[in-house]
Amino acid sequence: xxxxxxxxxxxxxxxxxxxxxxxxxxxxxxxxxxxxxxxxxxxxxxxxxxxxxxxxxxxxxxxxxxxxxxxxxxxxxxxxxxxxxxxxxxxxxxxxxxxxxxxxxxxxxxxxxxxxxxxxxxxxxxxxxxxxxxxxxxxxxxxxxxxxxxxxxxxxxxxxxxxxxxxxxxxxxxxxxxxxxxxxxxxxxxxxxxxxxxxxxxxxxxxxxxxxxxxxxxxxxxxxxxxxxxxxxxxxxxxxxxxxxxxxxxxxxxxxxxxxxxxxxxxxxxxxxxxxxxxxxxxxxxxxxxxxxxxxxxxxxxxxxxxxxxxxxxxxxxxxxxxxxxxxxxxxxxxxxxxxxxxxxxxxxxxxxxxxxxxxxxxxxxxxxxxxxxxxxxxxxxxxxxxxxxxxxxxxxxxxxxxxxxxxxxxxxxxxxxxxxxxxxxxxxxxxxxxxxxxxxxxxxxxxxxxxxxxxxxxxxxxxxxxxxxxxxxxxxxxxxxxxxx
DNA sequence: ATGTTC
Numbered sequence: 424x425x426x427x428x429x430x431x432x433x434x435x436x437x438x439x440x441x442x443x444x445x446x447x448x449x450x451x452x453x454x455x456x457x458x459x460x461x462x463x464x465x466x467x468x469x470x471x472x473x474x475x476x477x478x479x480x481x482x483x484x485x486x487x488x489x490x491x492x493x494x495x496x497x498x499x500x501x502x503x504x505x506x507x508x509x510x511x512x513x514x515x516x517x518x519x520x521x522x523x524x525x526x527x528x529x530x531x532x533x534x535x536x537x538x539x540x541x542x543x544x545x546x547x548x549x550x551x552x553x554x555x556x557x558x559x560x561x562x563x564x565x566x567x568x569x570x571x572x573x574x575x576x577x578x579x580x581x582x583x584x585x586x587x588x589x590x591x592x593x594x595x596x597x598x599x600x601x602x603x604x605x606x607x608x609x610x611x612x613x614x615x616x617x618x619x620x621x622x623x624x625x626x627x628x629x630x631x632x633x634x635x636x637x638x639x640x641x642x643x644x645x646x647x648x649x650x651x652x653x654x655x656x657x658x659x660x661x662x663x664x665x666x667x668x669x670x671x672x673x674x675x676x677x678x679x680x681x682x683x684x685x686x687x688x689x690x691x692x693x694x695x696x697x698x699x700x701x702x703x704x705x706x707x708x709x710x711x712x713x714x715x716x717x718x719x720x721x722x723x724x725x726x727x728x729x730x731x732x733x734x735x736x737x738x739x740x741x742x743x744x745x746x747x748x749x750x751x752x753x754x755x756x757x758x759x760x761x762x763x764x765x766x767x768x769x770x771x772x773x774x775x776x777x778x779x780x781x782x783x784x785x786x787x788x789x790x791x792x793x794x795x796x797x798x799x800x801x802x803x804x805x806x807x808x809x810x811x812x813x814x815x816x817x818x819x820x821x822x823x824x825x826x827x828x829x830x831x832x833x834x835x836x837x838x839x840x841x842x843x844x845x846x847x848x849x850x851x852x853x854x855x856x857x858x859x860x861x862x863x864x865x866x867x868x869x870x871x872x873x874x875x876x877x878x879x880x881x882x883x884x885x886x887x888x889x890x891x892x893x894x895x896x897x898x899x900x901x902x903x904x905x906x907x908x909x
Numbered sequence: 910a911t912g913t914t915c
Contacts, residue, residue: 498910523910560912618912629910670911678915757910839913 427460429467432476440888443487444472449692450479454488457825459888462492465836465880470496471503477692478506483513483701485766485773489825491780492888493834493880497521499695502779505828508701510761510772514687515706516698517680517713519776520759522673524713525720526631526664527755528803529597530814531728533735534747535657537637540904543738547635548862548905550734555633555727556625558866558909564624564726572620572719576608579718583725593725595792597753598782601721605761607711611668612675615712619668619719624726628866628909630832630874631663633727634805636812636901646816646898649798650751658901659748660812661727662805664757665720672716676709701774710759710774717758724753751814752792752801756781756831764826775826783817783829783895791817802895804886806833808855808863809876811902813886820893829895830886833879846872862905870908 425436434442434456442463444454454475458466466472471494478500479488485507494503499518506519540547556562567575574582580601583589594601626633638656641647652658665672680697681688683705688697699706728750732743739746759776766773784791786799795801799816806812810833821827837845848868855861855876865871889895 521910526910627910628913631910664910667911674911674915 427463429472432472440892444476450476451481452479452484452487454479456490456494457888457892458492459884462880462884462888466490466494471501474499474501475504477696478504478519480691481506481508481514481516481696481698482687483509485509485771491828491830492885493779493830493832495834497778499693500776500778503830503834504776504778505780505825506776507764507773507826508776510701510774512701513774514698514700515709515759515774516696516776517673517676517709518695518697519778520673520713521757521778522670523664523757524669524672524716525755526757527720527724527753528660528662528805529724529728529753530751530803531659531731532651532747532749532751533657533659536655537657537904540657544862544905547738548864548907550738551633551731551905552864552907554734555730555907557627557907559628561621562625563622564730567620567623569616572616573608575623575722576611576715576718577606578602579721580725583722588729589725593750596750597721598755601725601753603714603717605710606714606718608715610708610712611672611715615668615671615675618671619666622666622668623723624730625666625723626663626727626909627666628870632906632908633731634660634903635905636660636903638899639811639902640900642897642899646798649795650801650814650898652814652899657904659731660803660805661724663723663727665716666723668719669716672712676705676712680705680709713759717755721753752803754781754803764822777828779831780828781831782827783821783825784827785817785819785821788817802829804830804832804882806882807876807879808861808874808903808906809859810882811900813882813897814899815886815889815895816898818893818896821895824892825894829889833882833885835878836880837878839873842873842875842878843869846875846877848872851875861903865908867909874908
């Protein structure tokens with residue numbers, strides 16, 4: 424048997440791209456890493472594998488604790504982690520969702536081609552940067568009072584539709600149609616609401632960005648046709664989350680759960696795995712608050728997209744409808760959701776935690792929007808400023824292998840601190856412009872250094888593994904034209 | 910990720 428040994432953890436090769444840490448000690452299930460050997464080398468560089476083993480100790484975890492090909496260490500759970508915890512006798516854990524609740528990404532199409540932008544990149548990037556709020560702190564597309572924030576938390580994209588910021592098609596092309604009905608705004612603290620109310624429609628900082636891209640490759644023509652993608656077409660990618668509101672929800676419930684469920688926590692190998700038992704008051708409250716933050720993040724991305732349509736209208740002097748600026752799809756990659764899955768021949772309701780992992784439902788699944796039902800759910804995997812991004816579709820093995828999930832991005836290979844020592848923001852920006860014709864504009868040079876292409880894993884390899892496993896299949900590749908970030 | 914340190 425082929426094994427991979429690292430720091431006292433041995434992984435057994437189950438088959439190509441599938442590695443297993445056997446159940447051992449207090450682990451309730453085995454752990455699985457879905458990666459090539461090259462990616463596994465990188466994954467084993469930090470605490471990811473130990474964290475993955477730790478998550479296998481959670482009550483009610485089913486089948487395996489999973490790590491996607493882009494996995495790296497996070498708070499308690501790995502980023503790139505999928506954990507399905509039974510909704511009846513298991514638990515729910517804020518660390519399995521992450522601080523940025525419903526961090527996610529959406530792709531908007533256009534009928535413009537790269538030639539239409541030629542020579543106007545600078546003008547476009549300046550206009551986007553001037554009009555789409557970004558960076559740390561406050562300032563969004565809309566400023567709101569408490570009634571508005573409550574409505575957003577309660578109704579998500581339906582609020583945006585009522586207020587004229589969204590069309591019915593925008594909702595149809597969003598995971599969960601942009602609404603989590605299980606939201607309970609009363610479980611979101613005043614402090615969280617206060618932090619969110621002047622951040623509605625804002626990118627934030629870190630790895631969040633808005634990017635104008637061109638489609639460079641199509642790998643599956645029939646699926647690309649169904650998605651309306653073709654070579655040379657311009658698309659817009661928006662990557663952001665629930666800002667200070669989601670962060671505060673995570674902090675609030677970690678503290679509450681640590682306090683009230685210390686007995687459960689004492690049995691777990693890491694304090695960062697704090698979890699509320701299924702059926703407990705805090706499990707219900709956290710789920711309601713998390714769903715509210717999820718609704719907030721969808722509205723956030725919707726308002727950024729709405730503003731982007733306006734900017735394109737001004738720059739190109741045409742209506743957005745005329746430019747075909749339709750939402751392809753919006754995926755969440757930091758969420759937990761009650762879903763029903765087959766577990767050893769039995770249908771079980773599970774809290775599927777996807778932290779840095781994307782839902783990847785296959786063709787025929789009832790939750791895939793009608794327009795894409797025959798080809799599978801679109802998956803959007805952002806890469807770096809220098810390597811581009813991918814569109815995939817849910818693969819036929821995702822339900823049996825990963826509770827309907829795949830990777831979410833390239834994954835970092837160096838810390839932000841290390842990146843700032845390694846790179847200088849202005850040099851990164853100049854090189855991208857002069858060598859790759861990528862126009863970057865950011866609030867802070869440090870952010871550009873932190874997000875330099877060299878800090879990321881090879882997104883091609885991440886996507887190749889997803890495709891080879893049949894959990895998310897390659898559909899198209901894009902390359903950046905303009906990028907704005909905090 | 911984050912009013913960038915509980």
